[in-house]
Amino acid sequence: MNNVLLATDSHALQERVHAAADGACITVPATPLSVEPAAFLGQLRGAPLPDIVVLDTTTSRFEALELAAGMDRLFPGTGLILVGIADGTLAMEALRAGVRDVVPPDIPVDHLRTVLARVGEAARARRVPTPVPVGTATPEWVPTIATQGPSRVISVLSPKGGAGKTTVATNLAVGLSQAQPGSTVLIDLDLQFGDVATALGLEPEATLADIVIHGNHVDPIALKTQLTQHASGLLVACAPDSPAAGGAVTPEHVGALIEQLATQFRYVVIDTAAGLGAHTLAALDHTTDPVLLTSMDVPGVRGLRKELDALHDLDLLPDSRKVLLNFADPKAGLSLGDVQATIRTRVDMSLPHTKAAVVAMNMGVPLVNHQPRDAVAKQLRKLQASYLGAVAPGRPSRRKVVS
Ligand SMILES: Nc1ncnc2c1ncn2[C@@H]1O[C@H](COP(=O)(O)OP(=O)(O)OP(=O)(O)O)[C@@H](O)[C@H]1O
Ligand SMILES: [Mg+2]
Known part of the structure; x- marks a missing residue:
């Protein structure tokens, strides 16, 4: 099961994510949304780091993208999902910020459950060291890897x-x-x-x-x-x-x-x-x-x-x-x-x-x-x-x- 941290002001979305995560979800408000990962995660008040962070862009699109980019940099082992209408711009900006998926606000629970499982799996894989050939060019949008495991x-x-x-x-x-x-x-x-x-x-x-x-x-x-x-x-x-x-x-x-x-x-x-x-x-x-x-x-x-x-x-x-x-x-x-x-x-x-x-x-x-x-x-x-x-x-x- 994946632990989810959700930032939203929507009660309906909160209910859907809770259902899809089988209750393993902590919800915090999306307004105001801190762009600083430390301040954002500080709201967990000692709870373990989430496997997945879901950010609702409906009210705070700029902040959500900024926060996602910071999370991706500092916590690459946490999967990121944005909630919003995936017009071409949002999809591209999300990709650049290291987001794994963009889902619509009215996504059905079953579909969301599948997305959470997929993103959780990908995040877990990034916690396992994966050798990369020396000198391989890495485009900025490729997910970061190898932060956990034998050091x-x-x-x-x-x-x-x-x-x-x-x-x-x-x-x-x-x-x-x-x-x-x-x-x-x-x-x-x-x-x-x-x-x-x-x-x-x-x-x-x-x-x-x-x-x-x-x-x-x-x-x-x-x-x-x-x-x-x-x-x-x-x-x-x-x-x-x-x-x-x-x-x-x-x-x-x-x-x-x-x-x-x-x-x-x-x-x-x-x-x-x-x-x-x-x-x-x-x-x-x-x-x-x-x-x-x-x-x-x-x-x-x-x-x-x-x-x-x-x-x-x-x-x-x-x-x-x-x-x-x-x-x-x-x-x-x-x-x-x-x-x-x-x-x-x-x-x-x-x-x-x-x-x-x-x-x-x-x-x-x-x-x-x-x-x-x-x-x-x-x-x-x-x-x-x-x-x-x-x-x-x-x-x-x-x-x-x-x-
Ligand atoms: N192979 C090298 N060829 C030319 N210059 C070098 C070479 N290796 C180091 N230097 C130069 O020698 C100086 C000392 O190097 P560096 O600062 O890396 O040493 P250090 O052991 O860290 O020193 P310190 O003990 O003072 O911290 C620097 O100016 C560095 O650019
Ligand atoms: Mg030195």
């Missing part, structure tokens, strides 16, 4: 600053989000000097500090509305505005936030601050796929070796880990063999130094979109492809307590 938590870390964590994390997250719309959230866990927002040209209205101060890291609806959306569709939990504001976020908050997001997104990508601080360790406790990064210089490589040893001792180094060598340069005075011998493990991927990587970061645009043929962009696409469609590895057991 992968991919944390990008390096012992030293400036190794390329933000470059890798942002491009990986944008790529995953484009390959599987609605699948990916990016957390900027560099709480003091995070620059994901700058790298992606975002102007966040809320940051991680706002999210945790209001306790929204454990409230799925409020949490989603406080994420910032990138043009690619990627949702981002941006770093606090200042190092002082970052102090509001504790390692416990980080763990709870990741757990919450992992129930809603197939991919949770985390950009971290250099080193193994308490927040990064909290993230690693929930990470399925660590990505360890170093620049191609002796201090960086030695630092990575120590980081690998520390993570091994803490049982935080699953086989799914990847090691990336950034700024790889055959003339750097170090060979790949030297690096692998020092870190005592293989390097999974090398990224050269390219001008395009610098330019994209300075322009606040993802390199994989800005210069897809750039050598670094190509490598980052390969990294992205390695996560698509593959089965998520199990999370590591909680780390050992070290004194």
Whole structure:
């Protein structure tokens, strides 16, 4: 059975929807109709998220379409139905807003029951991960997919600053989000000097500090509305505005936030601050796929070796880990063999130094979109492809307590 949330002012429609949903329906007024999904769903007063939302456009057509578009973006696992006269314009606008069906106000109960079953089924299917071939173009009206199911938590870390964590994390997250719309959230866990927002040209209205101060890291609806959306569709939990504001976020908050997001997104990508601080360790406790990064210089490589040893001792180094060598340069005075011998493990991927990587970061645009043929962009696409469609590895057991 599908739980339905209906917005209408019509008593007759309310009766028909209740009958078709076998009573599993909550009705709220259609005037005024909030265009904000959080405010609209707040009327549920703690009831579970609906499988289907039915919006009566008779009184509030513009608001209903606006709300539908927001719902489709934030809650793609909920099916949307509009009630109204499906003239060509409404049908087209509804399609663009992610609506699954437009039904007339006088639809017979039996017919409506069939529509609810079909839309409920489609919504359920969208909660199951569906691999999409890399690089598949997705028209904006295709329903979003893969927001629930086994998730992968991919944390990008390096012992030293400036190794390329933000470059890798942002491009990986944008790529995953484009390959599987609605699948990916990016957390900027560099709480003091995070620059994901700058790298992606975002102007966040809320940051991680706002999210945790209001306790929204454990409230799925409020949490989603406080994420910032990138043009690619990627949702981002941006770093606090200042190092002082970052102090509001504790390692416990980080763990709870990741757990919450992992129930809603197939991919949770985390950009971290250099080193193994308490927040990064909290993230690693929930990470399925660590990505360890170093620049191609002796201090960086030695630092990575120590980081690998520390993570091994803490049982935080699953086989799914990847090691990336950034700024790889055959003339750097170090060979790949030297690096692998020092870190005592293989390097999974090398990224050269390219001008395009610098330019994209300075322009606040993802390199994989800005210069897809750039050598670094190509490598980052390969990294992205390695996560698509593959089965998520199990999370590591909680780390050992070290004194
Ligand atoms: N392969 C590359 N080629 C050229 N420039 C790169 C490359 N990777 C990263 N950069 C540049 O190096 C600088 C540091 O990169 P980035 O911010 O991604 O590193 P980081 O590890 O996140 O740094 P921090 O520790 O300060 O957060 C940026 O200006 C970025 O554009
Ligand atoms: Mg960074």
